[in-house]
Amino acid sequence: MIDTSIALPTQAAKxxxxxxxxxxxxxxxxxxxxxxxxxxxxxxxxxATHDPSLASLQSVLAKSGPDHVLGADSAGRDVFSRLLFxxxxxxxxxxxxxxxxxxxxxxxxxxxxxxGGWFDSVSSWLTGLLMAMPGIVxxxxxxxxxxxSMWLSMMIFGVLLSPAYFRLVYAxxxxxxxxxYVDAARVSGxxxxxxxxxxxxxxxxAPVIIQSAMVLGIAIAIQAGLxxxxxxxxxxxxxxxxxxDGFINLYKAPTLVLWPSLVLGVVCIALTLLANAMRDxxxxxxxxxxxxxxxxxxxxxxxxxxxRGEPAVVHPEAPADEHSGSAGEIxxxxxxLGVGYDQPDGSTTHVxxxxxxxxxxxxxxxxxxxxxxxxxxxxxxxxxxxPQGGRVTGxxxxxxxxxxxxxxxxxxxxxRGQRIAYIPQEPMSNLDAAFTIGxxxxxxxxxxxxxxxxxxxxxxxxxxxKVGIPNPERTFNAYPHEISGGMAQRVLIxxxxxxxxxxxxxxxxxxxxxxxxxxxxxxxxxxxxxxxKMGVILVxxxxxxxxxxxxxxxxxxxxxxxxxxxxxxxxxxxxxxxxQQLLEAILEDAAPRGPFTNSxxxxxxxxxxxxxxxxx
Amino acid sequence: xxxxLLDVRDVVVEYxxxxxxxxxxxxxxxxxxxxxxxxxxxxxxxxxxxxxxxxxxxLGLAPVTGxxxxxxxxxxxxxxxxxxxxLSHEIQVVFQDPYTSLNxxxxxxxxxxxxxTVRKVERQAANKxxxxxxxxxxxxxxAAHRLPREFSGGQRQRIAIAxxxxxxxxxxxxxxxxxxxxxxxxxTVLDLFIEIQERTGVAYLFVxxxxxxxxxxxxxxxxxYHGEIVEWGDGEQVTGEPEHPYTQRLFMxxxxxxxxRQAQRRADRLRLLDIQHQQNVQAGVA
Numbered sequence: 034m035i036d037t038s039i040a041l042p043t044q045a046a047k048x049x050x051x052x053x054x055x056x057x058x059x060x061x062x063x064x065x066x067x068x069x070x071x072x073x074x075x076x077x078x079x080x081a082t083h084d085p086s087l088a089s090l091q092s093v094l095a096k097s098g099p100d101h102v103l104g105a106d107s108a109g110r111d112v113f114s115r116l117l118f119x120x121x122x123x124x125x126x127x128x129x130x131x132x133x134x135x136x137x138x139x140x141x142x143x144x145x146x147x148x149g150g151w152f153d154s155v156s157s158w159l160t161g162l163l164m165a166m167p168g169i170v171x172x173x174x175x176x177x178x179x180x181x182s183m184w185l186s187m188m189i190f191g192v193l194l195s196p197a198y199f200r201l202v203y204a205x206x207x208x209x210x211x212x213x214y215v216d217a218a219r220v221s222g223x224x225x226x227x228x229x230x231x232x233x234x235x236x237x238x239a240p241v242i243i244q245s246a247m248v249l250g251i252a253i254a255i256q257a258g259l260x261x262x263x264x265x266x267x268x269x270x271x272x273x274x275x276x277x278d279g280f281i282n283l284y285k286a287p288t289l290v291l292w293p294s295l296v297l298g299v300v301c302i303a304l305t306l307l308a309n310a311m312r313d314x315x316x317x318x319x320x321x322x323x324x325x326x327x328x329x330x331x332x333x334x335x336x337x338x339x340x341r342g343e344p345a346v347v348h349p350e351a352p353a354d355e356h357s358g359s360a361g362e363i364x365x366x367x368x369x370l371g372v373g374y375d376q377p378d379g380s381t382t383h384v385x386x387x388x389x390x391x392x393x394x395x396x397x398x399x400x401x402x403x404x405x406x407x408x409x410x411x412x413x414x415x416x417x418x419x420p421q422g423g424r425v426t427g428x429x430x431x432x433x434x435x436x437x438x439x440x441x442x443x444x445x446x447x448x449r450g451q452r453i454a455y456i457p458q459e460p461m462s463n464l465d466a467a468f469t470i471g472x473x474x475x476x477x478x479x480x481x482x483x484x485x486x487x488x489x490x491x492x493x494x495x496x497x498x499k500v501g502i503p504n505p506e507r508t509f510n511a512y513p514h515e516i517s518g519g520m521a522q523r524v525l526i527x528x529x530x531x532x533x534x535x536x537x538x539x540x541x542x543x544x545x546x547x548x549x550x551x552x553x554x555x556x557x558x559x560x561x562x563x564x565x566k567m568g569v570i571l572v573x574x575x576x577x578x579x580x581x582x583x584x585x586x587x588x589x590x591x592x593x594x595x596x597x598x599x600x601x602x603x604x605x606x607x608x609x610x611x612x613q614q615l616l617e618a619i620l621e622d623a624a625p626r627g628p629f630t631n632s633x634x635x636x637x638x639x640x641x642x643x644x645x646x647x648x649x
Numbered sequence: 650x651x652x653x654l655l656d657v658r659d660v661v662v663e664y665x666x667x668x669x670x671x672x673x674x675x676x677x678x679x680x681x682x683x684x685x686x687x688x689x690x691x692x693x694x695x696x697x698x699x700x701x702x703x704x705x706x707x708l709g710l711a712p713v714t715g716x717x718x719x720x721x722x723x724x725x726x727x728x729x730x731x732x733x734x735x736l737s738h739e740i741q742v743v744f745q746d747p748y749t750s751l752n753x754x755x756x757x758x759x760x761x762x763x764x765x766t767v768r769k770v771e772r773q774a775a776n777k778x779x780x781x782x783x784x785x786x787x788x789x790x791x792a793a794h795r796l797p798r799e800f801s802g803g804q805r806q807r808i809a810i811a812x813x814x815x816x817x818x819x820x821x822x823x824x825x826x827x828x829x830x831x832x833x834x835x836x837t838v839l840d841l842f843i844e845i846q847e848r849t850g851v852a853y854l855f856v857x858x859x860x861x862x863x864x865x866x867x868x869x870x871x872x873x874y875h876g877e878i879v880e881w882g883d884g885e886q887v888t889g890e891p892e893h894p895y896t897q898r899l900f901m902x903x904x905x906x907x908x909x910r911q912a913q914r915r916a917d918r919l920r921l922l923d924i925q926h927q928q929n930v931q932a933g934v935a
Contacts, residue, residue, distance in 0.1 A: 213750035217812065220708050221764035222737030224730070231763070235754045403831035404802075547695035548858065552902035552918065574832060577904030580911040600908050618836040619906050620861040625885045626843075629688045629868030 050239075053314040060310030063303040070300055074120030083111035085118040085270045094286045103292055106278050110270075116292055119270040126187040126271070127252035131245060133191025138198025139241060143229055145199070146206025157203075160196040168193045172259060181266045183256070190255060194248055201244055205237045239315045246308035250301040257297050272297050345389075346608045348598020361393040364568040365415070365536055369428035372410050372419065372592075381426065385410050385592045388428070390570075392536065397562060397569040399583035399600070401576070401615075407592035408572050412538050414438075415570070416455055417445050433535065451481045454529035458541040460521035464513035470497075470524050471509035474531060481532045496527040500557055519550035523557065530561055537562075540572045555581050576619055580604065588612045654721065654820055654852050655684040655707065661715030662702050676702040678876040679716060686819060689846065689853040691867030691884060693860055693899070699876040704822045704856045708742055709733050720820075737764065741813035745825035747805035751797040757783075757808055758793040764815045782811040786841060803834035810841065820852045827862060839866060860903050864888040872896045894925050 054060035073080065082102065089109035097104040103112040141160075145153040168190070175189045209215060209232065218228050253272075259265055260273020267274065272293040279290030372385035385407040392398045402408045413419050415430055417437060430437040437448065449455075457463045465473060474496065475489040484492070490509075497505035500523040508516060508524070516524070522542065529537060542558070543551040559582060562569055571583060579586055579600065587597040588611065596609040607613045660680045663673040677699045684690045694700040705711035706726070707718060713726040725736060744750040751760055761782055762775045770778070780790050786807040797805055806826060813821050823842070827835040843866065846853065857863050863870055863884070870887040872880040872895065880893040891897045901918035905911045 212752075213744040213746060214752040216708075216710055217742060217744065217750055217809075218763065219710065219733075220737060220740070220742045221812075221816070222734035222767045223763065224734075227767075231755075232752055235752070403833065548860070549695065549898055549902040552904070555904070556915075575904070576832075576906035577911065580906050580908045581904040581915065604907055615832055616906070618833040620836070620839075620859075620865045621903070621906055623861070623865045625864045625888060626689065626866055626868055627885060628883055629685065 050242075050311065050314060054307075054310055057310045057314055059306050060314065063307040063310065066299060066303040067307065070120060070296070070303075071124065073117055074124055077114075077117035077121055081111075081114035081117050083114040085110060085115045086268075087111075094282060094289075096286075097288070104286065104288060106275070106286075106289060107282050108278075112275070112289065112292055115270045115275060116272075116296060119272045119275055119293070120296070122183065122269050123253060123256060123272045126183050126256050127249055129184060130187040130191040130194060130252040130256075131249050133188050134194035134198055134248060135241065135245065137192060138195035139202050139237070141195070142199045142202025143206055143233065143237070146203045147210055147225070147229060147233065156199065160199050163193060164196045166193070168255070169258075172255075173264070176259075176264050181264060183260075183266045183269065183271065186259060186264075187252070187256060190252060194252070197244060197248065198241065201240055202237050205240060206233055209233060209236050239311075243308050243311050243315070246304050246311065250304035250308075253297065253304075254301055257293075345594040346596040346598075346612075348596075348602035348606070348608075350599065361395045363391060364394045364396075364433060365390070365392040365570075366431045367391075367411070367415065367428070368431070370411065370414060370425065370430065371427035372407070372414050372423060373426040374422045375424070383426065383592065384423075385414070388589070388592075388594050390587055390594070390597075392568040392570060394535070394568050395562075395566040396584045397571055397582050399579040399586040400570055400572045400589065401574065401579055401586055402589035403574060403615075405591065406589040408589050409540055410592075411589070412540055412570055412572050416449060416453060416538060417442075418449075418455075450477055450534075451532045452534055453536045453538065454532065454534035456522075456525055456529050456537065456539040456542045459545055460518055460525050461513065463525060464521055466513050468512075469509070470511050470513065470516070474509075474524070474528055477528065478531050492531070493527075496531055497524070500524070500527045500561075501553070502527075519546055519554065522546060522550075522554055526554070526557060526561070530565060530567075533565060534567060536568045536570070538570045538572070541574070542571070543578060544573070544575070551578075558582060576604075576616065577621065588615070652686060652721075653683050653719075654686045654688075655854070656719040656722075657682050657703070657707070657716075658719070659716035660703070660706055660713055660718060660726070662699075662706050662711050663714045664712070673714075676711070676876055677706065680873075680876070680878050681716075682871050682878065682881060684820065684852050684854060686852055687846065687850040688869065689855055689867045691863035691870040692854060692856045692873060693858065693863050693870060694873035695858060695899070697875075698873040700856045700858075700873045701824055702876075703873070704742075704824050704854060707820075707822055707854060708740065709736075734767065737767065737818075738816050739818055740820045740822065741816065741818040743806070743809050743813050743821060743823045743826045746829055747802050747809055748829075750809050751805060753797055756794055756796055760797070760808065761793075761812055761815055764812065768816065778815065782814055785814060785845065786811045801834075802830050803838060806830060806838055807841065810838075810845070814845065814849075814851075817849070818851060820854065822854045822856070824856045825858065826855075828857065828859065835862070842866060860888055860900060872899065894928075897921055898925070 054064060087110060089105070092101060092105040092109040094107060095101050095105040095109070101111050101113065103116070105111055106115070141156050145156045171193060172186055172190060175186055179185050215228060215232055218232055223231070256271070257273035257276060260271050261276045261280070263277055265271060265274055275293040276290060276297070279286070279293065282289055367388060367390040370385060370388040370390075371383060373381040373383045375381055388407070388411055390398070390400075390411065400408045400411060410419070410423070414425050415432075415437065417440075419425075425438045428438070432448070432453070437445065440448065464470070471490070471493055474493040475486065478484060478489045478492060479486065494505045494509055497508055502508050502520060502523055508520065513521060526542075539558070543554050546554060555578065558569070561567075571578070573579060583600050585598065586600050586603045588595050588603070588609065590611045596603065596607065596612045603612065604616070607616055658681050660677055661675065662677040663675050665671075665673045680699070680703055682690060692700045692703060702711050706713050709725070709728055716726070717724055718726040720736065720739060725732070728736060755763075758776075758779055761779045765775045765778060779793055783790055783792055788804065788807055788811070792800070792808075797808065800808065809826075826842075827838050830838060839862065842853065845851065853866070855863060855866055867884040869882060870884045871878045872887060872891070872893065874895045880887055880891060880896045887896065888900070891900050898918075898921065901914060901921055905914055
């Protein structure tokens, strides 16, 4: 009956994060630097020219030379060798802090976010406490108690860092906990452990990796800071303790402070840049998938030409029936309209091609089609409210003698609201939650009609009564969250007709509403249209709504008009195969399933192996 | 022979509200219905009527605070996690939104084998099953190694149906499975539901706000309003000649895709509202 296009799109290439980072210049450079530093630290026993702790009185503060490549420190220890070995301890210390922070923060965040309850309350409270405590003071106090152990102070620092992970993971988990795929996994009988491992960790993984690069940098810096203050373990070489030594001898051997600070600076910068590069790459991959292949513009042009070759089915005007609308003067005439979106590569994706549309005064014109048919794009281009990147690429939109496609933005502002009004699909998201209904109704009237506040208030109350709101005064003073969706749509309709427009564009005005509310809103639209003699463009996918309200119908498919005509001709005599297909898919007149007969489905399927357990 | 698959008796679901000693919100106020093997029971209602909550209660995703839900005579409203795992063989789900019901970072193969791995099905057998499932929902085998975002809404819903079928369940709770789809896609997915039922003898609890969809698919229909079932019976009768005033209003509110018949229905609806209003007034006076 209906073409089940199950053609699969071309497969999107899956590239690992590591690969993507290699192609990102910043990412590749920072990874290279970090790899070199890590390698140097690991290979320190091989690369070092001296024992890092071997003091030698002859070479105290020696300058760089053949014996000591980078000179020697105040105890005559070789700086180059110390730098290499210090890398082992500094990096290991920072990693320890990181591991502790991740272990506590991620586990806590997962458990608190997934299960909630008392653990959530207690851990959130503890996190708040930890974040309020000054880290350095704690570390100093800890040193006083446990002595100068770098490992211990790094573990404590790890605990202090854990809230950063806790909050990040907690936010991610609470965002996906109620996703339907997690529910589906529960229904499939997966254990919580498995659900967290498979569905939740994958969401948390990327932000945790990014955060880790940042935290590692912070841990290295803080550790160096502690050692620089002389609070570290003097028996092991670290970059911080070298910094301390260099600072003391700043005047005698200025280069001593240079080497450790250079290494520290480069490592911290590399880590931060790596974190940034990872975030860039991960966020880029989450952007919209580019469906178009290369040369899309060319293909589009060809498609457009092909489409132009196949004209839309136009039904003749119905002989003057009781709907006087079809004989009225032409209010809006859209000819050969094209709408396109500029792509980053300079080409344009055409979403609407050669669309023609005529709306007469006092006529309701239905614009019907499925998702992606371009019906909403056509409506928005009449309002000149296309989303970012979209523009009218051709044709004209003549409204009451002026071509809207050629008006300046300033002139268009005058047309919008006053002469062309709009009713959106989602009533709630189109009301500002911060203002009362009344103020949102009065504002446009005062601007458009130039009337006083008192008069605007009177008119707003009258409008609310007119759109069937039982207690206008109360709704006038209410905030959007205090009214239901159906009421909100009535308010928006009141707003749309407040300036008595000539043309009303309604974009799926009842799709978000319950069916009983939809019937009431349709009644209201019909009454207002009769009274104000507006032209109406009704964008919808529901043929019931079309039958209820429209005088004429235009059917759109993939950005072009396939059939247009008076409503009865379309319903009774659809000629284009697509229109016929749509009308056939309507279930309203389909036969009911009928009463259940146990024998029917079961005997016919009894041969199937999958039927185990069903007793006929 | 008229064995009952699912027996829902006087089920109450309450959600605690925030705030000290606040009365909990009663999403279901004592709801009863039953489903026989191989049967489709449609559940119609508007937003907030509790139809989705009833589906979730059957799945163990909503807190049942009263009444009983029996699956083949066994009480499941208080099932533990381990019992639920056993039940996953019997009861499955297809959700409304095909965009959030599939994990975006898992391939179709991973999504479809997930329920199987719980059952410790061997890898080779699981892969074979994936191919079978894709055949059942008329998707090409090449789909297995792709990500959900590469599919259209209708195709994703087919994948969700395949996942529900993976364990050969006896009952599938379908929560508005076609409301997010285009008209023509909707029709093909509904045909698929019927075809699968006729082939495998699975029963559906089919939740929808669309009377026409429910009529097309259901043997029996329950109409919900404010957390209660107001009308329950044979599908043809409930959706054709409803008796309860609310069902009548609901039936009359759905526009017919024909200008002249819709004009007729509009007039009928206004007349009905008028009569019901007068009855209410009289009842109020008396």
